[in-house]
Every structure is written in structure tokens, then in C-alpha cells.
């Protein structure tokens with residue numbers, strides 16, 4: 001059985017979706033790690049019996065020290081893949097140098113709209129398509145090699161409708177990419 005670790009910071013709906021579709025079926029979510037003790041995702045993960053570890057970033061004197069603790073917590077379970085799902089911390093090279101099998105999902109068509117508030121920036125842009133990207137985690141924010149993208153043609157949606165379409169694409173492609181990376185013959 002393959003093992004993954006999921007990193008999250010907030011709502012945890014991607015975590016929940018991956019758990020629902022894949023946990024204890026084709027793979028095991030060996031651990032979920034959050035930097036936010038108040039993350040809603042903690043409850044969601046626990047409902048699936050997933051072990052949650054809280055590493056509160058406010059307790060560390062630097063980003064590097066936090067990343068060292070994070071890397072150590074990941075290494076304890078030796079996962080086949082590390083999955084960032086709404087993990088809202090900027091990582092230092094300490095992370096990418098040690099954890100080379102991590103992927104992230106970003107709610108825009110990278111390389112456009114890197115960083116925070118990607119959905120809002122994508123929504124207010126002139127682009128007639130919008131979408132999501134799964135990419136490898138590298139030293140630079142939202143800049144690792146792109147693995148998969150999905151997009152839709154824009155109607156005149158409200159921001160809420162636009163956001164819902166973005167999340168629906170995330171829920172569709174992230175489990176597929178994880179499955180492909182872990183189980184497809186290279």
C-alpha cells in the first residue's frame with residue numbers, strides 16, 4: 001500500500017475529497033499535517049480516522065526552524081508522495097532540498113497568478129479561460145514543473161460561481177494526478 005502525507009492550513013476540502021476517494025482504497029493517508037491549530041480541516045481529517053499533527057508555525061523563531069520540524073514530521077512516515085492541499089506557508093529551501101516528492105495544487109493556470117489571492121486575481125483579469133494547476137514543489141513559490149492543468153471557458157459568473165468551478169476542477173484532477181503519479185508505470 002502506498003502512503004501519502006497531506007499538508008493543509010484551513011478548510012481542508014481538498015483533503016476531504018482525497019480522503020473520500022482514495023484513503024484506505026488505493027492508498028493510505030498516513031498523516032495530515034497543519035500549521036494552524038484552528039484549521040477546519042482537522043475535524044474533516046479526523047472523521048476519516050486520519051492521524052493529524054499540528055505544527056504551529058507561530059511557535060518557531062524562523063521559517064527555517066518551522067520547515068525543519070515539518071520535514072522531520074514528514075520523514076517519520078516515509079511517504080511515497082507529499083501532497084500540499086491549501087498549505088498556506090511559504091516554504092524555505094530547507095523543505096525543497098529534503099522533500100523532493102511533494103506536489104501542490106494552485107487555483108490558477110500557472111504561471112499566471114502565482115501566490116496569494118489567485119482566485120480573485122484570476123476572476124478580475126481579462127482572461128476568458130480560468131483553471132487550476134498541479135505542480136511539483138520547488139524552491140520558488142508556485143514555480144515547480146507543471147504536472148497537470150484543467151480549465152473552463154468563462155461565462156459571466158459571479159465570484160462565488162467562479163470559485164465553485166475552480167474547486168470542482170480541483171476535486172476532479174487532484175485525486176487523478178495522485179493516483180497517476182503513484183501507480184502508473186514510469
Ligand code: GRF
Pocket residue numbers: 008009010011012013014015041085086087105106107170
Ligand atoms: C484551494 O483552492 C487550493 O488550490 C489553494 O487553497 C485552497 C484550499 O482549499 N492552494 P481547501 O483547504 O482544500 O478547502
